[in-house]
Structure formats: C-alpha cells, structure tokens
Amino acid sequence: MMLKPYVKPYKWRILVNAVVKMSGTLMEVVLPAILAYIVNRVVPARDRSGVIVWGAAMVVFSLGAWILNVTANRMASRTASWVIQSIRLDLFARSLTLSARQLDDLSVSSLESRLTSDTYAVHRFLGATLRMGIRSLFLFLGGVFFCFWLSWRLALVLFLLVVPLYFSIRFVYRRGVALFNAVQIKTDRMVQVIRENISGIRVTRALVRTDYEKERFGIANEEVRSAEVQAADQMAMMSPVVNVILYSGLTAVLILGAWLVDSGLLQTGTILAFISYLIQITTSLIGLNRMFSIYNRAVASGKRIAEILSMPVDDNQLVSEDSGVIGEADPSVPEIEFSHVSFSYLGMKKNLDDLSFALYPGETLGIMGPTGSGKSTVIRLLLREYDVLEGEIRIRGKDIRTIDPDTLHHLFGIVFQNDYLFGGTARENIDFGRGLPERSILEAAGYAQADNFLNEKEEGIDFVLASKGVNLSGGEKQRLLLSRALAGEPEIIILDDSSSALDFRTDAKLRQALKDHYNKTTTIIVAQRISSIRHADKIIFLEEGHMRAIGNHEALLNTCAAYREVADLQMGLLAE
C-alpha cells in the first residue's frame, strides 16, 4: 500500500511479531499429531508413563501456544496503534493545510470520514493481519502439512474439499457484502427521514402532514427490513454450506480411511487426528476469507488516506521567490489595492470581473450586492484562499503572492459568513490559540458587545460553548466571532456579513465601538444592511461579479439605481 513509509520503521518488530505468532500457531497445530502419536504408538506399546509424558507435552505445547499468541497479539496491537497514530496525525495536519480549492473539491465530510472510519479500517486491518491473518494462514498450512505427513493418501481428500470450500465461502461473502451495503444505504435513507421530521416538526404540524410523514417513514422502514432480511438470508447460507462440504469430506475420510486401514497403509489413530485437522482447515479458510474482506476495505481506505497525504501543495499556497518582509502601514500607499482582478471558481463563468479599487490605511470599505454577486469572493481572494485569474492584489504595495501566508494572515482580524465556534470556553474561542493577554480578550468582548450576554452567564468569559456554539443564539454567536476578530490588534479587520443576526441597537453599538477604538484600522465590511455600511469611506456595489458603482453613501444614492432601491427598501424614511 501507499502507506508503506509509516510501517517501515517497524519492519523488524513486525517480523519478530510474525515469527512469534507463527510459532504460537504451529504449537497448536502439533497437538492433534501428538494425539495421533499417543493412540498409534504409545498406546499399542502399553506405555503408561509414555501416555503421561506425551499428555504433559500436549499441556506444555498448549501453554506455549498461549504465551506466544498472547505476546504476538499484544505486540500487534501496539505496532498497529503506533502506525495509525502517526498516519492520523499527519493526515490531520495535512487536512488543516489544504487549500480552499482542495477542500471544496474534497468536501469536509469526506475528509472527516478519511480521518475517522478510514483510519479505523486500516487500523483494524493492521492488527488483524498480525493476529488473525498469520494465524489462519498457518492453521491452514500446518493443517495441510500434517494431513500429508500423517497420510498423503488420505490427504488427497483435501483437494476435494478445499477448492469448493474456498469458492463457496467467497461467493456467500461477496454477495453478503453487497447486500449489507444495500442495508446501509436504506438505513441512511431512513435516518434521514427521521432527521427531516425532527427538524421540520413545526412545518409538518402546521401543515397537518403528520400522518403522511408516518406513511413516508413506513416505506423507508419497510425497505430497511426487506434489505436486512435479504442480507441475513444470504449470510445464513454460510454455515450450512460450509458444514455440508466439511462433513462430506469427513465421510470421505472415514470411507477412504477404512480402506487404507484395511490395507495396512494407515493406523486408526491417524483418522482421529485427521478429523481434527479437517475441522481446523475449515475454520482457517473462513478466517482467511474474513481477512480478505478486511483487506479489501483497508486498501480502499488506505488509498483515500494516501490521496490526501500525497496531495501536492496547491499553487496558491506557493510564495514567489522575491518574498520579504512587508513594511508598516504608510498613509501614502494603499493598504489594500485590487488592480483589474478577475476570478472564476470553476473556470467557466467569471465570479469577479475586472475589479479595481484602492483602500488607504484607516479607511473603511463597505461591499454590498445581491446573493452570488461576488462579495465573499473579494474577501477570499484577499486572504489568498484562491489566486486571482487576472490582475493583482497588493497589500502595502506588495503583491500578496509574494507575501508569506503566515505574515499575510497575521494582518487580519476576520469573521466569515457562517463562521465557526468550537466546543470550549468563550475565552478559548476568542483567543483562538493566539495566547492573547487577558486584557485584550476582555476588551474585544466589550467592543463586540459580547460582554453583556457573557456577564449574564454564571461563568462569564469562561462560559462553555457546545460544539459549533449550538447553545448560543445567532446574535450571541456573531458577537463572539466579532470579539475574536477584534482581539489581537489586527491591522486589517474583515467582517463578512457578521452582524446580520444582531438587532439594530446592538449593531449600532458595535459600529460606535469600531469607530471609537479601531478608527486607525483598515476595515472591510460585507453587509446586507445599509445601516452597517452607510458610514463607510467607500462602498462598492457588486452585481454578478461586476463593480456597478463605488463611492460613499450619498454618492451611491445618486449614481447607483440598484443601491438606491435597496436603500429605499430598507430605510423607507428617505423615500418619504
């Protein structure tokens, strides 16, 4: 597999492990042979002490097998977990550094399943190979070996046995796996109906569709049942098929054995041992087949993991040669400058077309426009989540493609649209791993109007958020996100639709705080509400990626009909 480098450091350990497991297995395999020896040789010689000695030998071998197998299993678990630990850590680290485009292509949920269920599958496989795989293999080989050693003539029965066994086990398994996949799909569908009903319970009740939903669930439910029954019926075949083949083999052994015994080519005790080995071979085949299905699963998972690990650094994460430090803000140089910028997400339609503007230090830029007009795209490009298709974006006169990403990101305090909060305290969410001093965290919370709702909580700033902040209202979430952006003395503040859930009064207070405390900070605000941006130095009105107008509020009211329409709608007063 492609994950070899992770296994390589342990190759000697794995080799030792394999040898230990093999020895343990072989010690078990010898037991029926000793039994046969007792019956065939020791007993006819009427050697009572011999019986005790060989019986004791069986106990010793059993104990030996036990010690070796336990040791090997534990070694295997240790090795497998070490390997997975480093794979998963690297995978996680790589996932966090993927470019926005790579992340979009992969989707978060796919990445998530690679980090969880795929690493589990590989883990299970590594452990199982060293435990069950080697064991099954040597139970099989040892069984076959002893069968031939005991009586090669009788061992010919194996040929009649092994091939049909192997194929029927495979056949049943394969079809079973396909049917179980079908069960999974049907179950997912059913779960979705449940989820939809819980989230939409107000709607279904309001529209009096509860009975219809019960019926809809009934269909999904019945589909699950029918898929389950099919899969279970398929797997129920396994045991009878295996048993019939095995016992046919046993019958053949008895009849052929009788003939050989009669001709003096075989001793009766051998048949006893032979029967044990036949049973052993059958179990080992079932085990090997289970290994195959674990292996298949693991190969698929391993590929998905390796795909991420080997993903090249995206073009937009490379920094051109002439990178250097960027200077301090200079009032005579635009802090942010877009020069004829065009961009397309999919390479078809241009999402931004020939956008140019300059923003000087301390200025505020407002961006407005309908959904899908490219407002957020401007932000994404500025952060270099994507590279421009044409044109150039400069910060303090330097093309952002020549600025080291860490340096670039350190300039910003940012709130994205639908930004995220993690499970942890409000303090941790604001600090965001930056190790900010207490004072600046509390100050930022104050500016962002988060302090009043936090003060109402018993724990204050140490109030614990549930994952994704689900225990907060939309407005509370936005206030925490704003605190995060304002803390840490950002040189540029970017707020992408980050006050939509605030009521007007809080929004106004926030704007006042920005004005009072961050008037030297260059700010970009993307908003739907005119009131959020009407005091900006410059406002850009975007429509389908084109800049329709730029200017301050009054200028836009005069020059941009679309802007005026929005303003009329939102602030009616002016129209009166």
Place this chain on the structure above:
Amino acid sequence: MAEAGSVSDRQANKPRNYKKVLRGLAAYIRPELPSFAAAVVLVLLSNVLSLAGPRLSGEAIDAMGVVSGSVRFGIVREKAFLMLGAYIGAAVLSYIMVRLITHASQRTVRRMRQDTFNKIVDLPLVYIDTHQAGDLVSRISYDLDLVSSSISQDIVVISASMFTVIGSLIMMLKMSLTLSLAFLVILPVTVLFTIYRIRKTRPLFRKRSKKLGEMNGYVEEILFGQKTIRAYSKEAYFTDEFRGINEAGIDAYYRADYQAALNGPSVTLISNISLAFVAMVGALLFLRGSFSLGVLASFILYSRRFSGPINEIAGIFAEFQSGIAAADRVFTLLEQPSEPADAKDAEPIDNVRGEVVFDHVSFSYTPDHPVIEDLSVKVKPGTLLAIVGPTGAGKTTLINLLMRFYDPQEGEIHIDGRRSQDITRESLRRSFAMVLQDTWLFQGTVRENIAYGKPGATPDEVRRAAEAAHIASFIESLPDGYDSMVSDGASNLSQGQKQLMTIARAMLLDTPMLILDEATSNVDSRTEIEIQDAMNKLVKGRTAFVIAHRLSTIQSADHILFIRDGQIVEQGTHRELIEKGGVYAGLYQAQFA
C-alpha cells in the same frame, strides 16, 4: 459524532426494570410466537441430529479395528453415510430455523421502529425542543439495532448453545463417567475465567468508544472551521491539540486491545488443555480396556462441541444485557405522553375571518423563567401585525402559542371569538400558512417540496406559486426542472433559494392567516424587492403576523407590537411610535447612527 460519544454513556446505564422491559418486548414478539416456537423445535431437532454425528463417526472408527485387514466395510460405510445424513439434516434444519427467526425478528423490529417514529412525531413540541435530535435518531437507528440482534441472534445462540452443551454432556456422561470428570475439571475454570475477562475488558471497551467518539467530534468540529483556522494561521496550534486527543484515542484503543488480546488464545488454551486431559485419561482407560478407540474419538469430538458454546454463552449474555438496556431506552420514549388530544368538545373551525385575541396570556418553558407575561392584544381580521423586539423577547414564542405548539399556562387565545383550545388543532393549523427563518426542505423533488402543504396541487398551481416567489426561473433552469431532487441538506441550493421555495410553499396555500417569522432574512435585498410585490399580495386581506428586522417591512404594518421580556412595551403604528419617542423610536434612530 456526538452519537458515538453518547453510545458509551448509554451502555453505562443499566436497565432499571428488567421485568418491565421484558414484558414490553414480549408484547412485541407475541404476534411472532408461532415462528419462535417452531424455531425452538427446529433447534432441538437439529441438535439431536448433529449430536448423533460424533457417535456415528466413533462407531465407524471402531468398525475399522486396530489391526489391518479387520475392517468391516459395510458398517463403516453405513455409519459414515448415516453421519453425513445426520449432519446435512442438522444443517438444513438450522438454516430454516435461522431464516424463520431473522424474518420474525425483523418484522418485530419494524413494528417497533414504526411505533417509535410515530411517537416522535406525536410528541409535544416541548420534548423535541429540549432533546437532541441525534439522541432521538439513535433510539431508532442504534438502540433498535441492538434490540434486533438480541431478538434474532442472542435468543437463537443461547438456546442452541444450551441444547448443545446439555446434549454433549449427556453423551459424554453416557460414554464414560471417569473421562467426563477428567474433562469437567476444566469447566468451572472456564466459566469463572470468562466472567472475569468480561468484567475486566468491558469498561475498557466502553472507555475506548468514548475516547474515539470524542476524537470524531473534535475532527468534525475542526474541519468545519478549517478555513477560519487557516485565516488565522493556527494550523500548528490545532494540530498540536489534536496530537493529545489522537494519543488518548490510540491509548484507549490499545488498552482495550491489550486485554482483549488475551481472550482468544485463552479460550483456545482451555480447550487444548482439556483435549490433553481427555487424551491422557482416555489413553489410560483404553489401556485398562474400559473402552474402545472409537469411543475416545467420539468423546474428543463431543468435548470440542461442549467448550465452544460455553464461551459463547458468556459473551452473548453481555450482549443480551445491552440489548435489554437499549429496549429500555426505547420503551422509555414510547411511554412519553403524546401531544394531548383535542378537548372532547373541540370542533373544527372554518370560514375563518382572522380575528385573533390574546387575552392575558402568560407562558413559560421552564417554571422559573416566564417568557410571556400577561400579554393582551387584539388583532382585527385582515391586518398586518409586526412583532418587534430584541432577541429572546418572546417573539417566536407568540407564534408557538398561536399555532398551539404550546399552550399558555394562563390566559386564552381567541380566534374569531372562539377559545383556541375549543378548536381542533388540525383545523386551527390549516387556517395558517407559515414561513420560518429555518428553511425546511426534505429530500424529494422541488415539486413535492413546494406542494407539501397541498398534496393535490396541479403542476400549474405549483408553477404559479414558484413564479410569485421569484424562484420559477431558477427551478426551470435546473436540468430536471420541477422534478429536480432537493438533495441531502439541500446543499445544491443557496440559503436564499431555499427560503424562496418555502415562500412558494406558503403561497400555494390559500389560508386566512399568515405567519412570517424572519421569512426573508436569507434573501438579499434585491431579491426581496423582487418578491415584495408577491409578498404584498400574499399578505393582502389576510391576518398576518410578521417578525422582521427590516424596518421597511415593519413600517408598513397596520400595528406594531414592541415586546421585551415577554411584555408589550409599546404598540401602535409606525408614525405613532416615532412620535411617541420611546424605545421603538430609539431603535429606529439607532439604524441611522
């Protein structure tokens, strides 16, 4: 992945009342009783047949003798084929049995799933609002799965194992008491050992699934914020944090594995040592002439059959326990009272004019936090009432009361002069159309989603509604038009498009009353202008309750209710309130600050 995390927690709480749970299960299984009875008979028969196997093969071996040339072929062949016949018979019978059981248990579980789902959708809203969706989902998906495997597998395995153990024991005792004793020395050791191991490993596995659940949760959370983390260049910080969580997960995994690594080999050890004992004692007995080689062979085969199920029973018993615990959780949910039925004398309402009166209404979700306090307001038919106020003021609660998702603790709501409790819920709700901020769409076609409230709607009606909501041209640009699938979570639609679809859904209903709870919050202003006309038409002539942030919507209302902390602070028209210069006026000015 909160579900994975809570799985372990739930395993921890043991069923409170075995008897009650078993009675509940028995009630569900009762219709399948004939299947289960037949299955038990089949298990018994199949065991009798397969128990004959080792004896027959032993007799075949005896017919060979120990010296060459003394083989009685006729007997060998007869016994060998009898053995094969017995085994095949046993295999066929047990196959039929397994099928009977799985079919019966799947039918049982399907009934349980349906009842559980029906309960969920009939629960009072307070239950849904105060419980996590994931928890309710896992009752059906995870818990009932455990119940299903308990019914289908555990019962079969336990009964089959019992028969096998008892049968083998009888056969062994019949063959040789001494040899049986030599073998049975091991039995108490086996039982004690198994119990001990289960005690020892179970908490480790519980801890392991808890740790893995935590790790999954962390991964999900962090990946969701990947772009933010990169924007702050904090990749290394979070990778470092993950290092600890990963290690904890790996560690818990290894600890459980480390102990479990002992189990398999130990089971083998016990059965191998008993094989050695049987071989020794058997050989000695044989030398004393107490019995034949064939008997020894049969005995060994029986002893192997015996020790297998003993280990299995112990394992299965633990599973059965968790199955019972799962069933307990399901029954606890099923015992929850449904949304109370309509009052006996409740009657449907029709030809609604749309006069709504809140008369001294008080309501709280939890006893100590009043949400609405002594609120009274009268809404004349056909008027537009805007409800304004800060977050948490109780705006949405008013809607909940109006729709009777909740009933007030004090006071009454009247519709057209009738107490809303005296009206059937169904007819009451049918007289409202509702658009909420949460845009709810389900997996199905666009058409099904729009026509959801009016199942018999013609394609033309659907199209007109979509046109009015300004979403028709978008829908028609989709490859399958109105038959396009709205996919899982509707990720192929933007927030705004989703909201327009729910507006179209409301437009299709011709109801006398209307509720718009932040109905256009996800629609940008330009689109809002475009649908404004349609919204005006929608509102016209209907009693409308509108919760909105946009002042333009509020301004045009016939009556504005400013509420804070569950009480009406101010009310009147826009002009009246501005002139009054109170909180509303302050809020209004704040917009232009």
